[in-house]
Amino acid sequence: MKSQRYLTTDVAIAGAGPVGSFLACLLGSAGLRVRVFEQREKPPDRSMAIGIMPVSLRRFAAIGLDARIIREGTAVQCAVVHDAKRELGRLSFATLPGPHDYIVTLPQSTLVSILWQRLRALPNVTFATGMRVEKIDQSSSETVADICPARGGHCEKIRCGFFAVCDGAHGSLRGLLGVDTPVKPYGMSFVMGDAGDETGWGNVAHLFFTPGGSLESFPLPSGRRRWVALADSDDRTETTGAQLCRRVRKIAAVRLREADLLDSSRFTPQRRLVRRYVKGRIALCGDAAHVMSPIGGQGMNTGLADAWHFAAVLVAATGQLNGYERLLAGFERDRRLAFRHAARRAACSMWIGTRRGRGASGLRSWIVRGALSFPAATERLAALFSMWTIPEGTDPVLHALQKRLIAPGPPAPDQY
Ligand SMILES: Cc1cc2nc3c(=O)[nH]c(=O)nc-3n(C[C@H](O)[C@H](O)[C@H](O)COP(=O)(O)OP(=O)(O)OC[C@H]3O[C@@H](n4cnc5c(N)ncnc54)[C@H](O)[C@@H]3O)c2cc1C
Numbered sequence: 001m002k003s004q005r006y007l008t009t010d011v012a013i014a015g016a017g018p019v020g021s022f023l024a025c026l027l028g029s030a031g032l033r034v035r036v037f038e039q040r041e042k043p044p045d046r047s048m049a050i051g052i053m054p055v056s057l058r059r060f061a062a063i064g065l066d067a068r069i070i071r072e073g074t075a076v077q078c079a080v081v082h083d084a085k086r087e088l089g090r091l092s093f094a095t096l097p098g099p100h101d102y103i104v105t106l107p108q109s110t111l112v113s114i115l116w117q118r119l120r121a122l123p124n125v126t127f128a129t130g131m132r133v134e135k136i137d138q139s140s141s142e143t144v145a146d147i148c149p150a151r152g153g154h155c156e157k158i159r160c161g162f163f164a165v166c167d168g169a170h171g172s173l174r175g176l177l178g179v180d181t182p183v184k185p186y187g188m189s190f191v192m193g194d195a196g197d198e199t200g201w202g203n204v205a206h207l208f209f210t211p212g213g214s215l216e217s218f219p220l221p222s223g224r225r226r227w228v229a230l231a232d233s234d235d236r237t238e239t240t241g242a243q244l245c246r247r248v249r250k251i252a253a254v255r256l257r258e259a260d261l262l263d264s265s266r267f268t269p270q271r272r273l274v275r276r277y278v279k280g281r282i283a284l285c286g287d288a289a290h291v292m293s294p295i296g297g298q299g300m301n302t303g304l305a306d307a308w309h310f311a312a313v314l315v316a317a318t319g320q321l322n323g324y325e326r327l328l329a330g331f332e333r334d335r336r337l338a339f340r341h342a343a344r345r346a347a348c349s350m351w352i353g354t355r356r357g358r359g360a361s362g363l364r365s366w367i368v369r370g371a372l373s374f375p376a377a378t379e380r381l382a383a384l385f386s387m388w389t390i391p392e393g394t395d396p397v398l399h400a401l402q403k404r405l406i407a408p409g410p411p412a413p414d415q416y
Pocket residue numbers: 014015016017018019020037038039040048049050051052108131132133134166167168169170171172173192267285286287288294296297298299300301302303
């Protein structure tokens with residue numbers, strides 16, 4: 001009988017969105033052998049996430065990409081908050097503990113392209129595009145996955161020490177692992193689009209909370225601006241772009257032409273948390289594990305933090321198949337806690353962004369105005385919304401390992 005030939009690696013990763021790519025860069029930079037499988041041939045062209053929080057910038061420094069991300073992005077130091085009649089106050093990030101006292105906006109598609117470039121330059125990372133992970137099995141000592149060309153063809157098997165599932169919100173692997181849970185939609189939609197910026201607002205974000213609905217506007221690199229409005233109808237005869245332009249004109253008195261939109265889409269915020277992040281030596285990171293409302297801009301950043309924690313666990317655990325369970329149990333506990341904090345903030349942003357009508361909107365204006373008129377409260381809000389106060393985890397071993405990620409040690413022993 002012909003014996004099956006296996007590909008081998010220390011760590012295999014399914015999915016090279018921002019989270020899987022970042023994890024691979026961290027592990028590759030720390031000397032582990034990594035194989036990444038991505039079903040797409042090219043980075044996505046839809047922009048989706050734009051906000052990169054200071055805590056994520058600090059983590060990108062571990063792979064030497066912070067300076068490039070800051071250079072290619074736009075540093076946003078202040079958000080001006082309005083209601084229908086007046087300015088309610090300003091949320092400044094200048095009070096954040098340095099060095100990054102701002103949030104960087106950079107389209108997710110650009111971030112993924114930067115990470116893919118880095119992946120391809122790391123000698124111990126093998127990056128295969130156009131390849132889907134179809135199945136994962138594990139025994140007490142190894143994990144084996146089936147890897148197949150996304151367009152059909154001959155499948156291969158890979159044997160690895162650890163497996164990271166980073167296949168995103170629509171991925172199928174958490175279902176195959178039996179840890180999936182149903183998504184809970186918020187029951188309301190937003191329209192969103194990017195366009196050339198003719199507002200003259202510079203690098204300042206503007207948030208409008210009016211009785212007729214909310215509108216958020218963020219500066220982007222290359223002279224562009226992102227607009228996100230609470231959708232006000234499900235009228236399918238009006239295109240998403242037309243509705244967005246109408247909402248922007250009505251709420252912010254800015255003329256946006258549908259033809260000028262570079263990208264427009266409609267999304268319905270959802271929430272989900274898997275039953276377990278960890279199953280044996282397989283862990284889920286990013287949207288594969290959790291989804292929260294994009295309002296508040298925390299989903300990708302929470303996923304990047306998952307990758308950061310899982311990388312620290314793997315740097316310690318690869319090459320020693322005993323003793324990793326405690327680290328993975330800590331990862332499960334810490335990431336659940338971080339999700340709860342981030343999801344509460346996303347829910348709070350949803351509450352603020354979805355009040356309609358005079359009464360509810362008046363109450364919101366009163367709360368927001370009150371909070372932004374006290375410097376201590378503004379400082380606290382800036383720390384909250386920039387994710388400074390999301391718990392990092394309590395395990396001292398993990399913290400020591402995260403420091404080692406910043407200053408990589410020698411390559412791990414060649415075990416697989
Ligand atoms: C409109 C919108 C705006 C957002 N804005 C923000 C924001 O400002 N800030 C923020 O932090 N977050 C934001 N988010 C959330 C953010 O986009 C997600 O959290 C982020 O994409 C998660 O990254 P990921 O790598 O986990 O998953 P994904 O980006 O979904 O990547 C998963 C990858 O896995 C691949 N894949 C899937 N299945 C397989 C398989 N079986 N084998 C191989 N490859 C596979 C996919 O092709 C994909 O490339 C926003 C989301 C939306 C929808």
